[in-house]
Amino acid sequence: MSSADLSSIPLKQRLAARGYDGLTLLCLPAILFLLALFIYPFLYGLVLSFEPKQGGIFANYQRFFSDSFLYGTIGTTLWLALPVTIATLVLAIPIAFRVRLMKNQRLLTTILVVPITLGTVLVAEGLLNYLGPQGWFNRTLMTFGIISSPVKLLHNYWGVMLSLVITGFPFTFLLTLSYLSGIDPALEQAGATLGAGPWDRFKHILLPLLLPGLAITFCLSFVQAFSVFPSAVLLGAPSGPTRVISIAAYQAAFEEYDYSMASAVAMIMGVVQLTIVVLVLGVRGLFYRGPAGGGKG
Amino acid sequence: MVKDTRLSTKLWAAANWALIGFFVVNLLAMIATVVVSSFSTRWLGTWLPAGWTTRWYSAAWAEFQLYDVLFVTFQIAFLVVFLSGLIGVPAAYALARRDFPGKKLIMLLFLLPLLVPPITFGIPLATVLYQTGFAGSMSGVVLANLVPTVPFVILVMIPFIEQIDTKIESAARVFGANTFQLFIHVLLPLLAPGILAALLLVLVRTLAMFELTFLTAGPTSQTLVVALYYAVFAAGVRAVQSIDAMAVIYMATTLIWLVIALRFVNPTQIVARAKK
Numbered sequence: 001m002s003s004a005d006l007s008s009i010p011l012k013q014r015l016a017a018r019g020y021d022g023l024t025l026l027c028l029p030a031i032l033f034l035l036a037l038f039i040y041p042f043l044y045g046l047v048l049s050f051e052p053k054q055g056g057i058f059a060n061y062q063r064f065f066s067d068s069f070l071y072g073t074i075g076t077t078l079w080l081a082l083p084v085t086i087a088t089l090v091l092a093i094p095i096a097f098r099v100r101l102m103k104n105q106r107l108l109t110t111i112l113v114v115p116i117t118l119g120t121v122l123v124a125e126g127l128l129n130y131l132g133p134q135g136w137f138n139r140t141l142m143t144f145g146i147i148s149s150p151v152k153l154l155h156n157y158w159g160v161m162l163s164l165v166i167t168g169f170p171f172t173f174l175l176t177l178s179y180l181s182g183i184d185p186a187l188e189q190a191g192a193t194l195g196a197g198p199w200d201r202f203k204h205i206l207l208p209l210l211l212p213g214l215a216i217t218f219c220l221s222f223v224q225a226f227s228v229f230p231s232a233v234l235l236g237a238p239s240g241p242t243r244v245i246s247i248a249a250y251q252a253a254f255e256e257y258d259y260s261m262a263s264a265v266a267m268i269m270g271v272v273q274l275t276i277v278v279l280v281l282g283v284r285g286l287f288y289r290g291p292a293g294g295g296k297g
Numbered sequence: 298m299v300k301d302t303r304l305s306t307k308l309w310a311a312a313n314w315a316l317i318g319f320f321v322v323n324l325l326a327m328i329a330t331v332v333v334s335s336f337s338t339r340w341l342g343t344w345l346p347a348g349w350t351t352r353w354y355s356a357a358w359a360e361f362q363l364y365d366v367l368f369v370t371f372q373i374a375f376l377v378v379f380l381s382g383l384i385g386v387p388a389a390y391a392l393a394r395r396d397f398p399g400k401k402l403i404m405l406l407f408l409l410p411l412l413v414p415p416i417t418f419g420i421p422l423a424t425v426l427y428q429t430g431f432a433g434s435m436s437g438v439v440l441a442n443l444v445p446t447v448p449f450v451i452l453v454m455i456p457f458i459e460q461i462d463t464k465i466e467s468a469a470r471v472f473g474a475n476t477f478q479l480f481i482h483v484l485l486p487l488l489a490p491g492i493l494a495a496l497l498l499v500l501v502r503t504l505a506m507f508e509l510t511f512l513t514a515g516p517t518s519q520t521l522v523v524a525l526y527y528a529v530f531a532a533g534v535r536a537v538q539s540i541d542a543m544a545v546i547y548m549a550t551t552l553i554w555l556v557i558a559l560r561f562v563n564p565t566q567i568v569a570r571a572k573k
Contacts, residue, residue, distance in 0.1 A: 018398060019395045019397030019398070019400075023391055024391050024397055026388060027403065029384050029387070029388065030387075030448075031406065034407065034448070037440060037441075038406075038410050041421040041425040042421055044425055045420070048421075048424065094312075095313060095316060098317065108317070108321075111324070114324070114552070118505065122331075122525070122548060125544050126331045130326060130330045134341065135330065136326055223412065223413070223414055227414030227416040227417055227508075229508060249416070250416075253423070253512075262424065263424060266417055266421055
């Protein structure tokens with residue numbers, strides 16, 4: 001079709017042929033909303049972080065990376081988020097494999113959803129009671145003679161770690177389960193027919209098919225754990241061992257009212273999260289990628 | 298699945314069940330401590346409290362002005378539910394039915410607010426909302442909460458809409474329905490279960506959403522979860538039991554909706570639909 005013909009067709013029809021018509025416009029409000037309240041604040045924050053209260057354009061970042069009280073938060077947060085992510089995955093994978101075999105998964109998955117809906121604040125309040133020196137956890141351990149004096153699990157690293165595992169586990173578990181359910185059981189049965197034991201089937205069939213999904217799960221769980229805030233304040237030692245990066249950002253914004261610095265910290269937080277996600281997804285590219293179904297072809 | 302009868306398999310299964318049991322027992326015990334404590338007269342250094350009472354509920358109700366807080370919480374939650382449905386469902390319909398250049402980019406735009414944690418985008422968002430004067434009031438809290446819920450509704454609804462046969466819509470068109478009539482008389486009844494499920498999950502998410510509300514709320518626009526945070530944060534001023542009573546009230550408000558939501562959806566949907 002020559003360009004002369006093309007211009008004789010009304011614009012409306014030409015657009016409709018490519019998929020743009022009145023109906024497509026229905027997604028415009030949602031797009032505008034997110035541009036205004038998600039993309040714009042991010043760009044605004046990025047620009048704001050280069051307009052510090054005093055000093056040159058990089059003053060905020062210079063301050064962050066020269067003050068150990070500030071740059072130390074990256075290490076503190078990573079030291080919490082990485083073990084938590086690994087712990088939830090190590091817990092979630094065998095449980096997901098077990099639940100996959102069950103006929104009635106609904107009750108168990110429902111119980112596991114509860115921590116997500118309760119949220120971090122309630123879990124923190126619950127753990128303050130439950131893990132305290134006189135709480136049921138320490139009492140049970142002492143009754144069985146496993147420990148002689150209460151273990152200190154609150155207002156330190158372990159309190160935050162445990163609360164993150166509890167709130168993070170259901171998410172990791174449900175994602176792993178949904179990836180696992182997507183693997184065709186025929187593949188495993190074929191392996192069994194050819195004489196592969198459970199471990200061999202796991203190692204040579206299920207794990208390679210699951211790994212790409214696990215990489216995504218790892219990223220999402222990590223990003224959630226990395227942005228820990230309420231439990232680090234309520235269960236941890238917010239001025240010391242669990243002074244995570246979100247506390248630094250919050251203090252800059254709402255205690256010092258230095259929005260420029262707060263934006264800089266938020267941007268650094270985003271960059272660290274992104275770096276880990278890109279690294280994990282880069283490793284994911286090395287894994288098997290292809291259909292997880294059997295099929296005849 | 299493959300049946301296996303050897304000893305190592307059975308031992309491994311037993312170990313798995315022990316792990317599941319350990320997690321569930323600790324989780325339930327943790328929730329139980331809060332409930333027990335909220336009904337106790339005095340609970341120090343014993344397995345169970347010295348006596349039982351319900352007075353902490355009336356104490357908490359008065360102390361934390363829970364009537365106002367609950368009223369604000371449900372106002373915010375229902376506004377968020379209504380608006381995210383209003384913006385999200387039509388957008389999901391457009392994305393499910395049309396294929397156009399740039400759709401991938403738009404899907405990415407809808408995916409990002411679910412992948413980026415609330416506190417990361419919440420701080421710049423709160424800054425913008427404070428400068429435009431929205432933050433500190435109910436409108437600011439609603440706007441902030443809509444950022445993750447609108448994409449959530451869209452991503453949950455797309456597969457729901459895709460499974461509705463387009464022939465039904467064509468038939469309605471043949472009989473002369475316009476887009477609005479089509480929506481009201483054909484699509485809405487067919488989509489009702491999906492919309493209901495998505496909106497109930499939005500309700501649960503909004504009630505439990507701490508970070509965004511915390512960053513944007515003023516003294517008169519706190520939701521229950523933020524009020525609970527402040528109560529726990531300033532613990533020591535008030536009796537533990539009264540904070541626990543408040544926690545139980547909060548638990549009840551979220552769990553009721555969760556139980557209702559789970560009648561319509563599979564639990565994995567709460568997280569898994571957000572992944573693709």
